[in-house]
Amino acid sequence: METTTKRTAMALSSETLLAHYQGHRNLTRRTIEAFPEKEFFSHNIGGMRTFAEMVMELLGIAGPGLQEIVSEKSAPLDEHVDHGNSKAKILKLWDEATEQINVLWPQIPTERFQEKILLFGMYEGTIISSILYFIDNEIHHRGQGFVYLRSLGIEPAAFYER
Amino acid sequence: METTTKRTAMALSSETLLAHYQGHRNLTRRTIEAFPEKEFFSHNIGGMRTFAEMVMELLGIAGPGLQEIVSEKSAPLDEHVDHGNSKAKILKLWDEATEQINVLWPQIPTERFQEKILLFGMYEGTIISSILYFIDNEIHHRGQGFVYLRSLGIEPAAFYER
Numbered sequence: 052m053e054t055t056t057k058r059t060a061m062a063l064s065s066e067t068l069l070a071h072y073q074g075h076r077n078l079t080r081r082t083i084e085a086f087p088e089k090e091f092f093s094h095n096i097g098g099m100r101t102f103a104e105m106v107m108e109l110l111g112i113a114g115p116g117l118q119e120i121v122s123e124k125s126a127p128l129d130e131h132v133d134h135g136n137s138k139a140k141i142l143k144l145w146d147e148a149t150e151q152i153n154v155l156w157p158q159i160p161t162e163r164f165q166e167k168i169l170l171f172g173m174y175e176g177t178i179i180s181s182i183l184y185f186i187d188n189e190i191h192h193r194g195q196g197f198v199y200l201r202s203l204g205i206e207p208a209a210f211y212e213r
Numbered sequence: 214m215e216t217t218t219k220r221t222a223m224a225l226s227s228e229t230l231l232a233h234y235q236g237h238r239n240l241t242r243r244t245i246e247a248f249p250e251k252e253f254f255s256h257n258i259g260g261m262r263t264f265a266e267m268v269m270e271l272l273g274i275a276g277p278g279l280q281e282i283v284s285e286k287s288a289p290l291d292e293h294v295d296h297g298n299s300k301a302k303i304l305k306l307w308d309e310a311t312e313q314i315n316v317l318w319p320q321i322p323t324e325r326f327q328e329k330i331l332l333f334g335m336y337e338g339t340i341i342s343s344i345l346y347f348i349d350n351e352i353h354h355r356g357q358g359f360v361y362l363r364s365l366g367i368e369p370a371a372f373y374e375r
Contacts, residue, residue, distance in 0.1 A: 062326045062341055063225040071345060096258065097363030164224045179224055183233060184373070187352050191372055194356030201259030210353055211346070 065164070069156045072186050073149065074213030079109065079193045080145055081208045085200055088138045094199055102199050105192040106141060107132045112185055114148040116170060117155040120163075120178055128171040227326070231318045234348050235311065236375030241271065241355045242307055243370045247362055250300045256361055264361055267354040268303060269294045274347055276310040278332060279317040282325075282340055290333040 083091065083106060092103045111130040119125055134140045164179040174181065197207040245253065245268060254265045273292040281287055296302045326341040336343065359369040 062227045062230050062323055063345075065224045067341070068224050075349070096360050097366070099360065099363050161224055179229070183225075187237070188372065190349050190352040191356040191359075194353040195360050197353075198258050198261065198357050198360040201261050204259070210350065 065156070065159070065161050068182070069152075072182070073152065075186055075189055075193075076113070076145075076149060076152075078208060078210070078213055079106075079189055079196075080142065082193050082196045082200070083138065083142060083145065085205055085207055086138070086196075087203070087205075088136070090199075090203055091138055091141075092134075092136045094203060096199060096202060099195065102192075102196045103134065103141065104130075105196065106145075107134070109189050109192065110141075110144055110148060112188065114151040114155075116181065116185055117152055117159075119170060120168065120181070121155045121158045125169065125172045128173070227318070227321070227323050230344070231314075234344070235314065237348055237351055237355075238275070238307075238311060238314075240370060240372070240375055241268075241351055241358075242304065244355050244358045244362070245300065245304060245307065247367055247369055248300070248358075249365070249367075250298070252361075252365055253300055253303075254296075254298050256365060258361060258364060261357065264354075264358045265296065265303065266292075267357065268307075269296070271351050271354065272303075272306055272310060274350065276313040276317075278343065278347055279314055279321075281332060282330065282343070283317045283320045287331065287334045290335070 083102070086094075086102060092101055095101050108130045110132060111128055115126065115129065132141065132144060159178065164177065164182075166178050167176070168178055168181060169175055170181050174184075176184065197210075200207045245264070248256075248264060254263055257263050270292045272294060273290055277288065277291070294303065294306060321340065326339065326344075328340050329338070330340055330343060331337055332343050336346075338346065359372075362369045
């Protein structure tokens with residue numbers, strides 16, 4: 052019985068995961084800030100996307116993804132933002148997404164985390180696997196943004212500061 | 214009372230987190246494999262470390278970090294490996310760490326995840342925050358490895374394949 056208890060016990064609370072996600076989003080925000088405006092929208096390496104394009108993907112996933120999880124209404128992924136090459140516009144959208152996530156997150160009853168979903172009508176998984184994907188995908192692309200910054204001679208924020 | 218239940222409910226099991234970590238480690242393994250041997254040990258961008266140096270950090274953290282969590286005996290972080298510029302040697306150590314993690318992980322009782330630790334005698338946190346850091350740090354550096362590969366004209370494995 053002890054084994055069974057351990058095997059089904061849980062490691063991470065919903066609140067801790069939200070704080071973890073927002074900590075990462077805060078570091079990504081500081082990574083956006085560190086880019087010169089021109090290079091944010093133009094610099095790339097090896098034919099990859101600009102950091103602005105990666106950030107638009109993150110914006111398309113975070114708020115809309117949680118909205119879909121909460122409302123159970125699916126919409127296609129939209130990675131486009133009319134940013135007008137303005138970092139301030141992107142940062143404003145980033146901050147709005149931060150608020151939206153804080154409002155939506157507590158509306159996910161924890162018993163739903165194992166529920167199967169088809170996010171953006173395309174991506175099969177559970178709610179928890181989808182949310183972990185949001186976070187991992189952001190860390191992955193921000194790591195790439197760090198290389199872009201270094202290649203521009205700019206020191207990124209410390210990875211461990213959130 | 215309903216609110217209290219929700220607030221303390223848990224989102225992620227220990228088993229799911231282990232599978233998540235090993236899925237990421239499998240993708241990192243394929244990222245190491247994708248590098249030409251010479252560039253794995255020599256290529257960098259913007260004065261950053263080589264991917265081999267980042268991978269030695271990951272090897273220094275994963276097995277030894279879990280060993281410390283399980284044994285409660287602290288040792289300094291060691292990011293050095295006598296690799297002799299051999300990718301095969303690194304991959305062998307990677308696979309040994311995979312096995313070590315699988316053996317050690319179930320020895321962490323889930324009730325310990327919130328326990329405070331000072332990992333490698335230096336890094337303050339809880340067991341769960343430390344393990345999330347292991348994973349996030351690996352995703353971060355692997356994302357950087359992806360840029361190195363792209364800058365060499367090599368297509369990395371798909372991020373969503375684990």
